[in-house]
Amino acid sequence: MPAVSFQNVSKTYASARGELQALKGVSFDIQPGEFFGLLGPNGAGKTTLISVLAGLVRASGGRVLVQGHDVQSDYAAARRALGVVPQELVFDPFFNVREALRFQSGYFGIHHNDDWIDELLQGLGLTDKAGANMRQLSGGMKRRVLVAQALVHKPPVIVLDEPTAGVDVELRQTLWQFISQLNKQGSTVLLTTHYLEEAEALCGRIAMLQLGRVVALEKTSDLLRQASSNVLRFKTDQALPPELAAQARVTGRVVQLPAHNAIEVEQWLARAREAGVVAEDVEIRKADLEDVFIEVMERASGQVQEATP
Incomplete structure (x- = not known):
């Protein structure tokens, strides 16, 4: 029971x-x-x-x-x-x-x-x-x-x-x-x-x-285990360019971006450098429950919008 x-x-x-x-x-x-x-x-x-x-x-x-x-x-x-x-x-x-x-x-x-x-x-x-x-x-x-x-x-x-x-x-x-x-x-x-x-x-x-x-x-x-990506994490004092900002989770100086593989990590960092963004304390970590939560909520929101006429 x-x-x-x-x-x-x-x-x-x-x-x-x-x-x-x-x-x-x-x-x-x-x-x-x-x-x-x-x-x-x-x-x-x-x-x-x-x-x-x-x-x-x-x-x-x-x-x-x-x-x-x-x-x-x-x-x-x-x-x-x-x-x-x-x-x-x-x-x-x-x-x-x-x-x-x-x-x-x-x-x-x-x-x-x-x-x-x-x-x-x-x-x-x-x-x-x-x-x-x-x-x-x-x-x-x-x-x-x-x-x-x-x-x-x-x-x-x-x-x-x-x-x-x-x-x-x-x-x-x-x-x-x-x-x-x-x-x-x-x-x-x-x-x-x-x-x-x-x-x-x-x-x-x-x-x-x-x-x-x-x-x-x-x-x-x-x-x-179902998390779709790892996370690239770094700190910066500069504003992110729009293409990065649209994908990033920003808390104060801390920027976090989804990264499925090493190529995506390199691409994110290259785009940051091109925009004049100086990345400090760069690290790659496993996705945690917060990442999973955000992914689940975004997916559920998308499904609700598709179902709404």
């Missing part, structure tokens, strides 16, 4: 411009013990899908099951099996950290949970903040508390919706170390993130959404 099963899930919102279809027949299963990534650009439907899973939004069609429990008809059992870390920093300003975790335990009917709470506080680097009021915590510390609240009832399925957005490197490392340990112990993890290097390092399988549809669903290793 899958840990999570999305079965032809659709969601339509009413708007001033008419109906907006946020999800269009999304179907896939997440197996017990998987570390699964859900990726997509802003507006792809990721948060809507997570909201349907968590019972915050009712699907217009289809079913979502958590360990066999329907999130609508058997919502109590489905929600007990889930621990959801939301994007937004939501907290009660009247309690300290330990009190907040005790109250969260009480929501699930769990009493005398201090041993597990202590383990969460230690694992997430919150031990010295246990008596601090939630209002006194930094944004990163508040996010750690949200993770602890999601895990306080020991859910078999953990949902992380952009858990490291805007947090420091230390929190990322602490969080992933703790979550990876739970995953090795059998917990199922569903992660949405815009940090694709995290998804590449952590997720064994990935689904990519665009405009409410699944456009890729494969093992991470298989996605990387």
